[in-house]
Amino acid sequence: MNKKLYFLLLALLAFANVNAQMLDPAKWTTKIEKKSANTFLLTFDGTIEKEWHLYSQFTPDGGPLPLEVIFKNAKGNFTLVGKAKESKTRTAFNDIFEVNETFFEKKAQITQEIKVTNPNFTKVEVELNYQVCKDVCINMEKKFTFVLPVNTLSSALNPETIITETAVTETTVLDTVKKDSLQPSLGTSNVVIADTPAAIEKTANKSEKRGLLSIFFLAFLGGLAALMTPCVFPMIPMTVSFFTKQSKTKAKGISNAIIYGVAIILIYVMLGFLVTWVFGADALNALSTNVWFNVIFFVLLVVFAASFLGAFEIMLPNSWANKVDNQADRGGIIGILFMALALAIVSFSCTGPIVGTLLVEAASNGGIAPVVGMFGFSLALALPFMLFAMFPGWLNSLPKSGGWLNTVKVFLGFLELALAFKFLSNADLVLQLHLLEREVFLAIWIAIFGVLALYLFGKITLPHDSPLPHISVGRLMMGLLVLTFTVYLIPGLWGAPLKIISAFPPPMEYSESPFGIGNSSRSNSAVILPEGAKIGPHGIVVFDDYEKGLAYAKTISKPIMLDFTGYACVNCRKMENNVWSDIDVLKLLKNEVVVISLYVDDKRELPKEQQFVSKKTGSEIETIGDKWTDFMISTYKTNTQPLYVLTDLEGNSLNQEKPTISYVGVTEYESWLKSGIANFKK
Known part of the structure; x- marks a missing residue:
């Protein structure tokens, strides 16, 4: 055999052997569509192998690497029209990184509209950086070149869509990612990599459902907490008495109360839809992972906490309540609907901070989470009105309004304050400022819950508190529970994992002392x-x-x-x-x-x-x-x-x-x- 041919065959076999072991679970095709004389739509269609996941642009930092669409030669040639859009994705909680992540399965489509500004420009160079995972994870970089029609800006063609299939050249480069992708996560989108390939889809489904169920139950508990505030609780007997006295029959009173409860649910669910519609499901998730939005959330929650603690009240304009109240006098179903709206407005000073917090937390899950959250909240808020209308005798068993309602409000204020630092911590993690490391975060929480315990034991009073000659058994038990939690947090300063709250503080490695304060293993390791x-x-x-x-x-x-x-x-x-x-x-x-x-x-x-x-x-x-x-x-x-x-x-x-x-x-x-x-x- 000719020696040159022999060595060529050896080289080909070696090349084939290398590439046989390379994994490339995502295959891409592309097209370019001309929308007008100078605007084009670039489309990337990906086919993902079975049981693999490809992560979205909106996967939060700290989890698997998000997809990045990088335009190499945009400057002076074209501008991007908005952000790259994605086809349907899924979200699930990742218990390793303790964040939610967004990912594609089977199919992925990325589209980006561009506006060409250089009349002689003909080639768009694009790079896709992304990560795919199954039993292993692969970081991929693929380069594409889209070829545009000659003389784009001066073309006399009609602005009808012209599709050029596979007008692209592709180069694959393995395992390249950007620096920003390495930053830790902001707490909220999406896949749990299962132990066996066959279990991946089932695990992701369960995780996604678990995320929405968690939002629902947290929101339901938030609704129950709102019921126990001074703005809402006194309205239960007043509203129920109105329906029972104004209705000609008991059955009519019950039906009116049910309509009233359904109206409350509709108002809050519409709020959830509004938030999702205005921002978009993916945008909510993207915002929740943004540094500045986390800082804004922190400030908002501190303001909410200050309001609950008695510094001031957050109220909607009185004119709104008066106008709605006048409409409620019309009677019938329309009047009942306006009564429900009046409840939402009048009670806003107490429910507003809770609703705001729930929307912030739900936003970190993206998708329909805000709607699910508002449904859970409003269901808990509406149920007592309906149930007490059906069984008016239960009203006698309700505790009387009093100072305990303000205690509930203050308690919620402390919880809001503690939660606020979670969002500040997220921002600090992303920027890697090391201003709010694990020890500082835990010290703040220990201080917050320690002061809350003192408050519940009656050692501290706040502006709107009633005189407290003695504390009730219930308040004592709650104080003991909070004190126990505070004591539980303290060993975290010495390196205890604190698994109960593992999703809240920064990770162990993001600390002044990864082994814990005073741990001898740290000092010994520094020597050896x-x-x-x-x-x-x-x-x-x-x-x-x-x-x-x-x-x-x-x-x-x-x-x-x-x-x-x-x-x-x-x-x-x-x-x-x-x-x-x-x-x-x-x-x-x-x-x-x-x-x-x-x-x-x-x-x-x-x-x-x-x-x-x-x-x-x-x-x-x-x-x-x-x-x-x-x-x-x-x-x-x-x-x-x-x-x-x-x-x-x-x-x-x-x-x-x-x-x-x-x-x-x-x-x-x-x-x-x-x-x-x-x-x-x-």
Whole structure:
């Protein structure tokens, strides 16, 4: 055989082998539509392999990486008309990152309208950066070039839509993400990666339903709390008495009360629809992950809290209430509807802060969550009016109005204040300012709930409180409950996980002392840590630089475990939480190997002299993450995370039968580790 032909065949086989191991679960086709002389619609249609998820633009920071649409040559050539739009997505809670995330399944479509400003411009260069996950996570970068008709602006064509299919060239670059995607999350959209592929869809469905059910029950509890405020509670006997006395028959009184309750529900549900319609389901989720909106939410909740604590009252104009009240005198169904509206307006000083808080929290879930939230709130608010109208005798069992109503209002004020700092914490996490780290956050909550306990015990009084010669048994029990919660929070300063409130404070690593205040393991580790090492999950000493880790491994003559991971890799965290935490596995990782964690989404820029073009992918290696991605692809012919490799001090794999391992259980992972370590010692 001709030598040149022989080597060409070898090269083709090698190339085929590399690409056979590369995973590319999303395939894209594109089209460009001409809308007018200078406006075009660019469309990306993605087909996603079964059981894979591709994350949306609106996935919050801190979870899996959101999709990014980057226009490379827009300046001086064209402008974007609005934000890129997406086809139908799903949302579900991710229990690893403790955020909601938005994702595509099976199909994804991204559309972006552009307005061309340069008459000689012909090519639009676009880059899609995104992450897909199943049992492993893959970060992808795909480059497209859309070709526009010549002389776009001077064209005499009619502004009818002209569709040019696949008017695009595509280049795939693996594992590239942007720096902003690495920031922690703002608490609210969307997928739980299931332990087995077959369970992914079922788990996502359950998580999505659980999210809406949680919103409903929280809102229902909020409605019950609103009932116990001075603005609403006294109106129950007054309103029910009006219906029973003004109605000619008992049945008519009951029907009127039911209409009244349904009207209350309709008013608040319409408010939820209005919020969703004005902002849009996806926009709500996007806003909830925005720094400035979180700061605004913080300020609003502080204002609400101050109102509940007695600093001032938030009221709608009295003229509104008077006009609505006049309409209520008309009688009939119309009059009843206006009576319900009057209740909403008159009670706004008490219900407004609760409704505002619920809408803020529901917005973080996106979709129809605001509607579900308002339904739960209004249902709890309306039920007593309907039930007491059906059974008027129950009115005698209601407690009398008094100072306890203001106590409920103050209690809610403290809760509003505590919740406010959750939103401020979200903003701090995204900006990485480290102003509200875990210890500071917990100290604030300890102070808030500690003062609340003192208030309930009668040691502190506020402006609108009645004289309190003694406290009731109920108030004493509630005070003890709040005091218990306060004491529970205190060990969090020393590193306790505080699982009951794990979704609220910043994560353990976002703290002044990751091991907790005064923990000796921190000070000891500071002395024994070798150069370039840091404390990783579960106290494991890890390196994030291959050369430094290799040098250390040679000095102590131990094998190396390469951990190809990512800041936004769901299953990397699951492996660390569920597998690395096993006693036997943890002992091996701490004592028998040198762990080198290489983050493929580390966007710190490499020095200019270290940047290069990859021989495998053709992409420009500009960041540390790019470097480790290229290392993984070039050496191990794969682009998935997590990926674990056990090597000797020359870089040779210690597990010949299974050189690499990914997302597995404790038993298989432990056996793989022991086998490689044993081979190193031979």
